[in-house]
Amino acid sequence: MSVTIKDVEHIAKLARLDIKENELENYTKHLNSILDYMEKLNELDTRGVEPLFNPIENTNFFREDIPVRSIPREEALKNAPARTDEHFKVPKVISQD
């Protein structure tokens, strides 16, 4: 499996990354070398091996359903580049929610 320049452009767009035209080839090469390594791993026969979803072997770490105090609104809005007294403010999203 390998990716093309077009794939890289697509992935960059999805990740909101601004990749310059002259960098595209380099990224494609890098990604492909990672994928090549994955191909190498794929040579291993993993039939009958349960897929690993998390390297930590723990399971079932829960919270009880008990409210804890939220942070003040002022704290929440403090880091926002744009805000009103109550809300985060973002560029108009065209949506028909």
Added chain:
Amino acid sequence: MESKYEAVIGLEVHAQLLTETKIFCGCSTKFGNPANTNVCPVCLGHPGVLPVLNKKVVEYAVRMGIATNCTINKKSVFARKNYFYPDLPKGYQISQFELPVCEKGFVDIVCADGTEKRLGITRIHLEEDAGKSIHDQGSETLVDVNRCGVPLIEIVSEPDMRTPEDAYLYLTKIKQLVQYLGVCDGNMEEGSLRCDANISIRPKGQKELGTKAEVKNMNSFRNVEKAIALEIERQIEIIEEGGRIVQETLLFNADTNKLASMRSKEEAHDYRYFPDPDLIPTIISEEWKKQISDSLPELPDTRKARFIEGYKLPAYDAEILTGQKELADYYECVLKETNDYKSASNWVMGEVLKTIKEEKIEISDFPVSPENLGKLINLINKNVISGKIAKDVFPVLLKDNRDPEIIVKEKNLVQITDTGAIEESVDKIISSSPNQVQEYLSGKEKVLGFFVGQIMKETKGKANPAVVNEILRNKLNTLK
């Protein structure tokens, strides 16, 4: 619907879980709090924070899984669904992909013609809700993160539905179940229950599925039925004109009753799911599952069967009464007062439901207590008042929920069963209506109604109708 085609419908239902706190942090889920006050670094998506799963959320999902005959997966895993939208601060939604909590279940619905249909459930998975964007305030979009991280279950059906009615009944069933289980309030209008529909059509008899379109934004049960019917019509029209269906998302507009394409970009559905490394797998042991299963309340189908069996109610009555948990509870409270099961059923299905519909209220806000309704029924059965008078007492109870026996006495509505008083009244009418008496004697049985009417008028409706009829016939027949 055109008979040449068959529609194939699948529904995705999101249900907001009734927990106190969010799915991955201890912020309150309370609706209606001031904007951006139910928030913390976790649900605001600040860097370096760790989500911790709310145990109750898992239990609620398992409850729903058991109630819909699902397999409860021993191991389930959370995944990141990646997309950018301002109401999703992290840039991904924590959901489940490969290993949801529940899979492969079903529910049974009863169609209008009485036939039963089994509808498959593909999966039930857990996920977090997004925040709320407010678009109509000036030139920018405002974001409220309060709802971010509120726990949801998504119930995905198999494409087993064929008509808008099927979809309506399925949704009704889901709502009934979440309410019985106490995991969601089931309010579609307020958005705690949301539904998207995948719809395609194919010529009858064809096995392969047609291209599907997704319909969103249907915020009531009737709108779901309406929007699906519209979409089926639209697709048939396109095919009939030689066109082809494009896979797209459509929004239903309840004001105009129309569907509009969202024209979303092709890459909009490239979510690049992967297991969330911040959360470890959830293991649901047999023991835990059994514990949850043992704690389940009586489910609607079981309750319906019990109503038919125990109260000897017709299936129709039992179906309506158990349709809503609160209604079934109300009915059973009436039965604490009276053991006339069928009359109680008639009153609840009749006057009670009628009032609820007319006043647009919930059963929980119904002004007449079940105790007083039970007492009213007993007054009829003990011949204290007639059924007709009871219908007059009922509106009084609606305004003034007091012991009906007291109201009946205060208003002097107690039925006259005293034959002496009734005889007197009958004699009076007979002697003042010689023409009608002649008519009756010449064989016009119908005129009997006139006499009964007059007597009822004279006694202000309080005479026991059965006694009146008997005395009247006897007296008239002696004149023959």
